[in-house]
Amino acid sequence: MVTRDQEQIIERKLAIHRxxxxxxxxxxxxxxxxxxxxxxxxSTYTTFVYRGPAEAVYLGHxxxxxxxxxxxxxxxxxxxxxxxxxxxxxxRIEYKLQRMHHGKMEWLLDPLNPHRASDPFGxxxxxxxxGYEVPEWAKPDPExxxxxxxxxxxxxxxxxxxxxxxxxxxxxxRPTRRYPLLVVHDGPEYLxxxxxxxxxxxxxxxxxxxxxxxxxxxPEKRLLEYANHEPHxxxxxxxxxxxxEKELPLLKAPQHRGLVGAxxxxxxxxxxxxxxxxxxxxxxxxxxxFAFSDIGEHQxxxxxxxxxxxxxxxxxxxxxxxxxxxxxxxxxxxNIYENRSIVPFLQKTGMEIRYxxxxxxxxxxxxxxRSREGLSWLFPGPLWMVYE
Amino acid sequence: xxxENRTIWLLGPQYHAPTLGDRFKEFGIPDGPIGVxxxxxxxxxxxxxxxxxxxxxxxxxxELYRRADQVFRSDPEFRxxxxxxxxxxxxxxxxxELRLSYVVESVRRLLVAEGSKELVEPEQEHAIEQLxxxxxxxxxxxxxxxxxxxxxxxxxxxxxxxKQREAVKGLLADAPxxxxxxxxxxxxxxxxxLFGMSELFDDKTVIAWSAGAMVLTERVVLFHxxxxxxxxxxxxxxxxxxxxxxxxxxxDGGKRLDVNARHRVASFARRFLPxxxxxxxxxxxxxxNGKTWTAHDDVQRLGLAGELETVTSW
Numbered sequence: 001m002v003t004r005d006q007e008q009i010i011e012r013k014l015a016i017h018r019x020x021x022x023x024x025x026x027x028x029x030x031x032x033x034x035x036x037x038x039x040x041x042x043s044t045y046t047t048f049v050y051r052g053p054a055e056a057v058y059l060g061h062x063x064x065x066x067x068x069x070x071x072x073x074x075x076x077x078x079x080x081x082x083x084x085x086x087x088x089x090x091x092r093i094e095y096k097l098q099r100m101h102h103g104k105m106e107w108l109l110d111p112l113n114p115h116r117a118s119d120p121f122g123x124x125x126x127x128x129x130x131g132y133e134v135p136e137w138a139k140p141d142p143e144x145x146x147x148x149x150x151x152x153x154x155x156x157x158x159x160x161x162x163x164x165x166x167x168x169x170x171x172x173x174r175p176t177r178r179y180p181l182l183v184v185h186d187g188p189e190y191l192x193x194x195x196x197x198x199x200x201x202x203x204x205x206x207x208x209x210x211x212x213x214x215x216x217x218x219p220e221k222r223l224l225e226y227a228n229h230e231p232h233x234x235x236x237x238x239x240x241x242x243x244x245e246k247e248l249p250l251l252k253a254p255q256h257r258g259l260v261g262a263x264x265x266x267x268x269x270x271x272x273x274x275x276x277x278x279x280x281x282x283x284x285x286x287x288x289x290f291a292f293s294d295i296g297e298h299q300x301x302x303x304x305x306x307x308x309x310x311x312x313x314x315x316x317x318x319x320x321x322x323x324x325x326x327x328x329x330x331x332x333x334x335n336i337y338e339n340r341s342i343v344p345f346l347q348k349t350g351m352e353i354r355y356x357x358x359x360x361x362x363x364x365x366x367x368x369x370r371s372r373e374g375l376s377w378l379f380p381g382p383l384w385m386v387y388e
Numbered sequence: 389x390x391x392e393n394r395t396i397w398l399l400g401p402q403y404h405a406p407t408l409g410d411r412f413k414e415f416g417i418p419d420g421p422i423g424v425x426x427x428x429x430x431x432x433x434x435x436x437x438x439x440x441x442x443x444x445x446x447x448x449x450x451e452l453y454r455r456a457d458q459v460f461r462s463d464p465e466f467r468x469x470x471x472x473x474x475x476x477x478x479x480x481x482x483x484x485e486l487r488l489s490y491v492v493e494s495v496r497r498l499l500v501a502e503g504s505k506e507l508v509e510p511e512q513e514h515a516i517e518q519l520x521x522x523x524x525x526x527x528x529x530x531x532x533x534x535x536x537x538x539x540x541x542x543x544x545x546x547x548x549x550x551k552q553r554e555a556v557k558g559l560l561a562d563a564p565x566x567x568x569x570x571x572x573x574x575x576x577x578x579x580x581x582l583f584g585m586s587e588l589f590d591d592k593t594v595i596a597w598s599a600g601a602m603v604l605t606e607r608v609v610l611f612h613x614x615x616x617x618x619x620x621x622x623x624x625x626x627x628x629x630x631x632x633x634x635x636x637x638x639x640d641g642g643k644r645l646d647v648n649a650r651h652r653v654a655s656f657a658r659r660f661l662p663x664x665x666x667x668x669x670x671x672x673x674x675x676x677n678g679k680t681w682t683a684h685d686d687v688q689r690l691g692l693a694g695e696l697e698t699v700t701s702w
Contacts, residue, residue: 172432174431176431203616208615384610385573386428
């Protein structure tokens with residue numbers, strides 16, 4: 001147990017304290033900022049710094065279990081603010097600064113941190129602690145031959161509307177060859193925020209997964225369609241997949257057919273497989289919103305009613321719905337409890353399950369960073385056998 | 389020309405920086421068609437326009453992948469027997485991998501073990517010897533299974549195979565050289581063996597790279613230090629055709645292997661002694677004249693001390 005006194009001793013050793021404790025001049029603060037990269041990582045301590053006019057500054061983050069707004073300390077007589085947090089190594093944390101100025105609270109990207117991540121709600125600043133690096137295979141590789149994307153419009157009877165699906169064809173696509181099929185929920189977001197095309201290009205080029213065809217789907221009413229919605233499952237399984245199998249050279253066995261989803265998309269993937277057991281032989285479920293209630297009412301809002309009903313039914317009577325299921329979740333996200341909880345139920349069915357955790361949150365880059373391990377386990381490539 | 393005085397040229401990978409065109413000119417191959425084996429490319433067999441350009445438009449694809457498909461389609465009895473042999477080989481491979489993981493781990497731990505040199509070194513040597521013995525045992529099992537199959541089914545005497553082989557022989561009649569590309573090493577080796585190609589190459593210059601180079605050696609060793617799944621333990625997967633002895637070919641070894649990890653490099657090199665483990669990178673070229681190996685430009689091998697060593701001839 002580290003006492004408060006010990007904490008203070010440790011804190012005295014950090015770079016920020018060597019500056020802050022000396023009533024620094026403007027020039028000394030300038031030099032301190034110029035000399036370091038922020039957030040500043042020292043051992044297990046991370047120092048967030050803000051410089052500018054403010055009445056108060058907070059760190060706004062999405063780490064489940066920590067107070068979501070962490071108050072910065074003000075260095076008296078200066079415009080320097082800082083917050084020291086002890087964060088585990090290999091962590092990746094998305095955050096924003098909250099600044100109280102002229103009595104108004106505003107959200108800011110950290111001006112001292114160039115690392116950013118995007119999601120459908122905008123940008124966040126990103127803090128990496130020691131040991132975390134953006135994976136090489138997630139960065140564009142000029143040597144990797146790029147696959148192609150083409151959009152098709154598809155009239156769905158089940159959903160009663162026209163659907164747009166983006167199809168990824170691997171580099172060196174040959175109509176004479178047969179390919180596995182991956183159906184991805186929230187496809188455009190996976191492309192835009194998780195760099196899925198780059199990941200596919202690289203993993204296929206490196207032979208870590210086979211050349212595959214990927215159908216990137218998108219919902220119109222996400223909360224409805226992804227929450228164990230029978231027409232959604234029917235659309236994918238009875239309309240889209242048969243259509244693609246007719247139009248494209250696909251391998252037509254369950255082990256060559258996969259569903260991918262994150263968050264609510266993972267619920268959609270699992271529930272679709274549940275409605276059509278055995279049809280999809282591979283599932284990649286990332287940070288699933290697998291809400292359930294053991295007793296009483298759940299507290300997740302009405303959108304979760306059908307999810308809770310589905311998960312409670314599944315937990316009551318777990319069924320084998322696929323052959324191999326890869327489940328991943330960030331330890332800093334609220335869904336960690338639900339994901340840890342579902343794993344034994346999935347295992348009980350005899351399906352082959354792999355579950356991994358990472359020190360990350362509920363975000364697209366976490367899902368990107370887990371995709372190599374998931375995809376190469378579900379669809380092993382010919383890496384070991386092919387020498388070009 | 390006979391197999392005693394012909395030259396076998398092994399090149400580095402041709403994927404990013406093809407050198408075949410320049411090398412082909414240097415080799416001064418006499419007139420005539422160049423037999424080409426692209427069976428390792430599987431469904432892409434025959435998509436060899438670029439290759440044909442490097443060979444001055446002289447390429448003649450032997451279509452071994454397509455011919456094998458035709459054999460399996462028209463001789464279902466043989467296909468089933470062949471499939472069963474492959475199943476047995478896979479099963480034996482699984483058993484080998486099981487044993488291999490423990491032996492490789494013990495070698496790795498012993499190579500970093502601290503203690504008296506005179507006590508540790510014999511243990512290291514003995515552990516590596518166990519690894520060699522396991523590899524040799526595995527190869528014997530493979531040869532037993534394959535020999536039993538060949539004895540029972542006499543593939544080269546089956547009508548459909550003999551017919552295809554005769555056609556290939558005809559294509560090679562005036563060919564002074566054969567080119568074997570990379571690709572799926574097991575598929576390539578299977579096709580070459582199915583049609584008894586070694587004998588048909590007997591009097592020809594052979595140019596090969598990547599998987600093509602691997603299948604010409606005595607032992608085909610699969611390797612990758614950082615696969616996304618599994619431990620990445622090098623595996624002896626099959627006997628090669630044995631046309632060029634004395635080396636283990638490691639195409640793209642500089643990328644596939646962690647060549648800065650001294651203990652991994654050392655254990656790899658010691659395990660496959662007396663063969664030289666040759667790292668075939670882009671632009672590399674070595675040749676075998678039936679007696680000695682010659683490296684053209686700088687070519688590297690895995691050194692027994694754990695570093696890469698430049699080789700010239702051996």
